[in-house]
Amino acid sequence: MFNLFRENTRIALASIRGQKLRTILTVFIIGLGVWALVGILAAVAVLENSITGNLAVMGSNTFTITRYDYSEQVGRQNNSDARVNPVITYPQAKQFQDKYNFIGAQTSLSFTAASSVEVKYEGKKTDPEITIVGADENFLPNSGLETTSGRNFNNFDISNNSFVCIVGADFEKGLFKDVNPIGKELSIRGARFKVIGVLKGRGSTFGNRQDLNVIIPIQLARSLFSAPSIDYTIKVSITNQDLLDGAVGEAILTLRRLRKLSPSANDNFGIERSDELLESLKSQTDTLSTAAWVIGVITVFGSSVALMNIMLVSVTERTREIGVRKSLGAKKGTIAMQFFTETLVVCLMGGFVGTLLGLLTGFAISVFGSMAFPMPWMATIAALGTIIFVTIVSGLYPAIKAAALDPVEALRYE
Template sequence: MFSLFRENLRIAFDSIKSQLLRTILTVFIIAIGITALVGILSLVKALENTISSDFASMGSNTFNLQRYEFTSRRSDEKQVINPVIGYRQVKEFTEQYNYPTARTAISFQGTRTAEVKYENEKTDPEASVVGVNENFLNNSGLKLEKGRNFTSFDINNNTRVCVLGSDFYKNIFKDDNPIGKTISIRGTKFNVIGMLEEKGATFGNNQDLRVLIPIQVARTMFTQPNINYNVSVMVEDAELLDSAEEEAILTFRNIRGLTPIEENNFGIGRSDDLINQIAEITGVLNVAAWVISIITIFGSCIALMNIMLVSVTERTREIGVRKALGAKKSTIAAQFLYEAIIVGQLGGLTGIVLGISIGALIASIADFVFTTPWGAIIAATIITFAIAILSGLFPAIKAAKLDPVESLRYE
């Protein structure tokens, strides 16, 4: 039994070698569909990993007060312009909002183009500066690699201290411990009290090249009009999140001076809500990847079947000789079926390699978190095997049913 299987494989490989050009074309036709499937699924997974890792660290027990709802800004709707969330409003919110175990973080982006100096070194490219309070690091899921966090004393007394992103360690400090060193931003000197763990970049935005400073100090340095402040609230128990959110909405509506019949002119967002919306988007992309791939794979299935039918026609006399020598119908059918499976798997393997390579390359350029798409690889392997069976079954049956006498007379 094993010797017959080995003999059929040998015949299949010999046939593939004798039709090398046609086989290569078929392999690449199959590979195109598998490349599209594996490549797109790899990129979608890398995108999902990147965004999820950025927001999941905030935890499921965190929500944000923001200028707009994440889902409300659609181009097909009349745009409603909400007022910015100003400092007076966030200050009142922190004073009035006293939900048990809740911690409120406030922050704003001072600039994205600051030049940070240390002795004779300075940042290139330019760094971003963020004004924060003492709860910002915890609510944002940021962790310290060295030093300490801000304290209430630092924030309330306008202490000129700062926490740096990890890129400064190698950038301007040249691997020297930055804790206790003094840096300069726009002529204002800050004592470094902490350095954050590496966070990476998202969509080209480097999270590790930023300086966190006390919010009151930041307000004296960056005085552009209509600054929009960010408010983040974290509760210790996730089960209390809904009630904490309801109280936050009521408190902020009162601060905004809204009447009971007026709609909110601000948004509420949870990190897990955003992750779920991202999952919906990536789900659509997954469906698109499958549709594109199935169309291409259908074409490759037809191509493989045609090549196998041509192979049956060309080898009609050979089939007649084998049958005259006692070969069974099942043996003849197996020879052609093995040939189709080998060609299909070669196409699948080529497509998997190309798809992963393309996905990894684009993920590297876009700074996505790439992981090996095992699901896509398994799906591609199963699909190519199914293609081979479907494409090779009809030609194999046709070859097995040939009349040996007529086959021997075939020219």
């Protein structure tokens, strides 16, 4: 059986070499279908890994209080329906931190002090693309951030307004390339900050380059980057996930009292739970995956039809060859296997090209978006299944037709 398969493979390769243009077109058609399937699935895997990965590191026991509930804003038909909420001021955020005493809760305060800032180190400086974040000592653990070198803020740094900072991972590729950042001093708008920590890389999500952030103590940020109507963010983490519902309810009551809302008034702030946001994003990426499968299947179906037609043309052109082989004693199964093997070889070539292009597409998207590239095993398995499917669908009927030809009529074919 193996010898027969080897012989059929040899004949198939000889036929492929003899019809180079047809083979190239056929490989292109199969490769295009597999490329569409693998490329879309790989791109979805990259996006899913980037979006959900950043949320997953925070755990499912955190929630964030912001000015708006952005999940409610999405889907409004027009902006006139949107309610204008007052900002969360520093006194409100600080009072919340002092009065919110839910068991096992840890609260952090932060705000975006400035964007598009230029940062200097010795004779070098960055492009004006750095984001300055003012935060306290609980901001890093509550946000799922961790340092690869150095340390986090401590209570002494925050309470004494120490001129220290924590920088994003990209600083090790720019200002501090080939230099240990810990202990070095950065100049930010004339103030000098000692670097005490470097964050683990988080990549970019929809253009938000988190690895270009500089985090400084919150009170220093308030004094250096004063602006009207600064909006503060409150992040809360609890030790027991089972108590998350109660913690969120207590937080709502506390902030409603601080913002002096009547019992009948709606909340004029938003709460985003990490577990709900993660589930929502997973649901959306599942929808993208489903759409990718539908598009890929349609493309592969078109490829299968095109390949079947090409193989039928090949059977017609080689009718006399089939008659000669049958007259020399070739059985129907041998003839059928020859054409089926030829289809398989062409499909493997197209599948390899399509899979390679699909993986390169996903990798290019990850590089362009500064995101991690997870190996899309599902896409690779899908490519293998696609090759098997296309081979069976496209090769079975032409192989059966070739095997069923009458040898006498085949020999008379011109």
